[in-house]
Amino acid sequence: MHLSIRCLVILVALAAVPAHAATIFSDDFQDGNFNGWTIGGTGASAIANLYAGNYSLRLRYAKTATQAIPTTGYTGVSISTSIAASLLEGSDQCKAEVSTNGGGSWTAVNTVVNGQDDGVTLYTASASPSGIDNNANVQVRLRAAGGDNADYCYFDNIILTGTAGTPPPSCDYDCLSGNGSVSRSDLTYTTLQTAATGSLFDLSAFAVPAGAANPTNTFQGTLSFTAVQRGWSSVRDTYNYASLANIKKLPNFNYQFVQYGTHLIPVNRGLQITSHTVWELILEPGRVWNENSDNGFSRAAIPFALQEYGANCTHNGVLTFLFKNDGSISTVAYEIASETCNYYQFNLYGRLSASYTPATVANAATIKSDYATEVSNRMPTKPISALATDYPGSGVVIATIGSEQTASARSAFGVAYNGVHYTGGCETRYGTYPYCDVLDLPSYSVAKSTYGAYGLMALEQLYPGVKNLSVYSQVSTCPSSRWNDVKLENLLDMATGNYTDSGFEVDEGSTAMLNGFFLDYTDSGMTSFACSYPRKATPGTTWVYHTSDTYLLGRAMDRYLGQDSFNWMVTNLYTPLKLSPTAKTSVRSFDTANQQVSGFGLTFHRDDVVKLAELANNAGGAIGGTQKLKASMVNEVLQTTSYHGLYAGSAYDSYDNGFWIWKADAALGCSGAKYIPYMSGFGGISVVLLPNNMVYYFFSDNAEYTFSDTATELNKIGDFCN
Numbered sequence: 001m002h003l004s005i006r007c008l009v010i011l012v013a014l015a016a017v018p019a020h021a022a023t024i025f026s027d028d029f030q031d032g033n034f035n036g037w038t039i040g041g042t043g044a045s046a047i048a049n050l051y052a053g054n055y056s057l058r059l060r061y062a063k064t065a066t067q068a069i070p071t072t073g074y075t076g077v078s079i080s081t082s083i084a085a086s087l088l089e090g091s092d093q094c095k096a097e098v099s100t101n102g103g104g105s106w107t108a109v110n111t112v113v114n115g116q117d118d119g120v121t122l123y124t125a126s127a128s129p130s131g132i133d134n135n136a137n138v139q140v141r142l143r144a145a146g147g148d149n150a151d152y153c154y155f156d157n158i159i160l161t162g163t164a165g166t167p168p169p170s171c172d173y174d175c176l177s178g179n180g181s182v183s184r185s186d187l188t189y190t191t192l193q194t195a196a197t198g199s200l201f202d203l204s205a206f207a208v209p210a211g212a213a214n215p216t217n218t219f220q221g222t223l224s225f226t227a228v229q230r231g232w233s234s235v236r237d238t239y240n241y242a243s244l245a246n247i248k249k250l251p252n253f254n255y256q257f258v259q260y261g262t263h264l265i266p267v268n269r270g271l272q273i274t275s276h277t278v279w280e281l282i283l284e285p286g287r288v289w290n291e292n293s294d295n296g297f298s299r300a301a302i303p304f305a306l307q308e309y310g311a312n313c314t315h316n317g318v319l320t321f322l323f324k325n326d327g328s329i330s331t332v333a334y335e336i337a338s339e340t341c342n343y344y345q346f347n348l349y350g351r352l353s354a355s356y357t358p359a360t361v362a363n364a365a366t367i368k369s370d371y372a373t374e375v376s377n378r379m380p381t382k383p384i385s386a387l388a389t390d391y392p393g394s395g396v397v398i399a400t401i402g403s404e405q406t407a408s409a410r411s412a413f414g415v416a417y418n419g420v421h422y423t424g425g426c427e428t429r430y431g432t433y434p435y436c437d438v439l440d441l442p443s444y445s446v447a448k449s450t451y452g453a454y455g456l457m458a459l460e461q462l463y464p465g466v467k468n469l470s471v472y473s474q475v476s477t478c479p480s481s482r483w484n485d486v487k488l489e490n491l492l493d494m495a496t497g498n499y500t501d502s503g504f505e506v507d508e509g510s511t512a513m514l515n516g517f518f519l520d521y522t523d524s525g526m527t528s529f530a531c532s533y534p535r536k537a538t539p540g541t542t543w544v545y546h547t548s549d550t551y552l553l554g555r556a557m558d559r560y561l562g563q564d565s566f567n568w569m570v571t572n573l574y575t576p577l578k579l580s581p582t583a584k585t586s587v588r589s590f591d592t593a594n595q596q597v598s599g600f601g602l603t604f605h606r607d608d609v610v611k612l613a614e615l616a617n618n619a620g621g622a623i624g625g626t627q628k629l630k631a632s633m634v635n636e637v638l639q640t641t642s643y644h645g646l647y648a649g650s651a652y653d654s655y656d657n658g659f660w661i662w663k664a665d666a667a668l669g670c671s672g673a674k675y676i677p678y679m680s681g682f683g684g685i686s687v688v689l690l691p692n693n694m695v696y697y698f699f700s701d702n703a704e705y706t707f708s709d710t711a712t713e714l715n716k717i718g719d720f721c722n
Helices: 003-016 364-376 386-390 446-462 488-493 511-518 523-530 547-561 565-574 606-617 631-637 708-718
Strands: 022-027 038-042 047-051 054-060 062-068 074-086 093-099 107-113 123-127 139-145 152-164 220-225 231-237 253-260 263-266 270-272 279-283 286-289 298-308 314-323 332-340 344-352 355-358 381-383 410-417 420-423 646-650 653-656 659-663 675-681 685-690 694-700
Touching: 022 074, 054 062, 054 139, 074 093, 074 107, 093 152, 107 123, 139 152, 253 364, 263 298, 263 364, 314 344, 332 410, 381 386, 386 420, 410 606, 410 708, 420 606, 446 488, 446 547, 446 565, 446 606, 446 631, 446 675, 446 685, 488 547, 511 523, 511 547, 523 547, 547 565, 606 685, 606 694, 685 708, 694 708
Parallel strands: 381 420
Antiparallel strands: 022 152, 038 062, 047 054, 054 152, 062 139, 074 123, 074 152, 093 107, 093 139, 220 253, 220 355, 231 344, 253 263, 263 286, 270 279, 279 298, 286 298, 298 314, 314 332, 332 344, 410 420, 410 694, 646 653, 653 659, 659 675, 675 685, 685 694
C-alpha cells in the first residue's frame, strides 16, 4: 500500500476515537511479523507483506488469522480495521469479524468484495458489535474467503478502543469454567427488558446454563419491586382460595443480597413476615453468571417460596433478572410451578419492573463465610440411581423407590445411607427445579417429632423429671381439674385423656379444630381451644391425635425454660447439627405473644431432613459425641425396648414419644416382630428411621402416605430383619 494512504487511514481512525477512550489492542504489523495471531484455514502461508514501506498481513484463498482480545473492564468498545484486496472474483471476499462468545459465532465488522480489489486502496470500517463491552471472551478473526490462492487479502491497523473502568473482581467462590457462549430461546435479553404477563417456561430457563461464564458485575445492595397481578392458572383449589384478594400476586419485595463469587445470598434467611394478606416469603441463595448475549449485564436467579399465612403450605419458585454494577436492571421474571400443599396448587408467573440500589451491606464478609460453611457442611450427595451401582449385588430396583407417591405430586425424596445422601429428583409441572439443595420443604406434623419430641427429650437429658411435670403446672390457662394429672410426656404421646371423639383423627379433622385452632392465629385463642377438651379417659391410656397437644407442649417448654423454647432448640440442637438457616425459623402466632406453633410450621432443606433423622436413628441422640437427647426416650423411639406405643388407628400403627411406629415384619417378610419408627406430615410426608442406620424420606401432597413397597426394596440393601 502507498504510505500516504496508510498515514491518512491512521489519522482518520485516531480522529474518530474520543479523547477519553483508551486503546485496548492495536496491531499495524510494522514489526514485520504477526505474533499472537493464530493462523488457520486453507491456502498459501500467511506472510507479513511489505509494500511501499508498509507491512500488512496477507492471507490468500481461505486462510484465517484469529486473536483473543478480552475487553474486561471496558465499555463503549469499538473495533476499527483496514482491508485491501487483489484479484477477487465473483463472490470472493475479505472479512474482519468479531466473536463475543469465544468463537461460537461471528459478526462481520468490515468486508471488501470484488470491485474493491485494486490492491492499493485500504477500506476502513469501525463497529461496536453487541456484547463486546466488558467481555472476557472477545475474539477477532481476519479471513480470506476466496476460491483459490490467486485471491489476496491484506489486513492492517487492527485497533480496539474503549472507556476504561474499574475491572470487575475475579471470581472468588464456586467459579464457572464457561466462556459465556449460551444458546438461549427463553427469557432472553430482549424478553427481560419488558414487564409483561409472559408465559410459563421450562424452569431450565432459570438455571445456570452450560457455557455460563463468571459474572463481570457484582450485586450487593437492595432488590425491590412492587408486585402486581400477572399470570396465574389453577391446578387444585379445594377451598376456593383463588377468590381471596391478592392471592394471585407476590408480596412486595425489598430485600438485601450479597454476592459471593457466582452465588447470591439473601441477608435475611428463612421465613420472612410480609404485609401481604395471604403469603409469607422464604428467600434462598441463588446464582449469578454471564451470558455473552446479555450485552454486558450479568444474570441472577434467586430461589424463593411463598408460604401460607399462619400455615405450612409452601409453593416454590424462582425469579431472575439482569443487572450491572451501576444499578441498571432488567425486569424481574418469576415462576412458581410446584408446591407441597394438598389443597391449593397453582402456577404463577410474569415479569415485573424492578430496581437495584447498590450499597455496602453490613457484615457482608460474615454472610459470605457463613454461607460457605453452610454449603460445606451438607452431606455428600449422589443421584438415587447410584444406589444400584454402589450396591451392585443387592438387586435393588430404583424405580420402586418412591413409587407409592404420584410423581407429579412428589416434591422431593431420598435415602441416606453410609454417609451418602442419595437424592431423587425435584420435579415440577414445568421441568426440574433448578436449585434442589435449597428447595423449601414444609414440616407439617414432622415438627411434632423434630421440635416437640426432640425438645422434650433434650430437656429431659438436662433436667431429669421434666417429662413428668403436669401440664397445669406449666400452662395455668388449662383447668386444673382436667390437666393437673396430665404429664408433659402425655402431650407428646397424644394421650392426655382429654378429647371429644376417639375415632381416628376425628377431633383433628373437625370444623371445631379448624376454626378454633388452625385459623385462630393468636396464642390466647389456640391455647384456650387446646385446653377445652373434656375428660374422657385416664391420661396415658388412649391415643387421640391433636396438633393442639403439641402446641401446649411448646408453651410448657417455654414456661419451664423461662425463654422461647424454639430459639433454645436452635442454639442447643439445630446449630450443632449444622442445619440450614431456613430450618431455624418457624411459623408463629400473629399477636404480641409471637408463640411458635410447635406441632407444624417448620421448613427444611432436604439436607436438614436427613440430619434430623440421623440424630436419633444413627447417633442415638448424640451430637459430636455429646448426648443431647435422653437416651432412654430415644431407645423407645427406635423400638429397642419392649414397649411399642399406643394403638394408633390400625393393627400396624402405634404412636409413642412424638413418632409413629409401623409394625413391618409382615411386609418385609421378617421371621420375628419388626417395628419401624417414622415421622409423618399432612398431605403425604414421611421421614422413616429404617433399621441399620438407613433413612428414607418423601415430601408429597396427594394424601399418599404409604412407603411399604419402598421399604421392601431398600431391605435388599439394608437387611432390616437382622
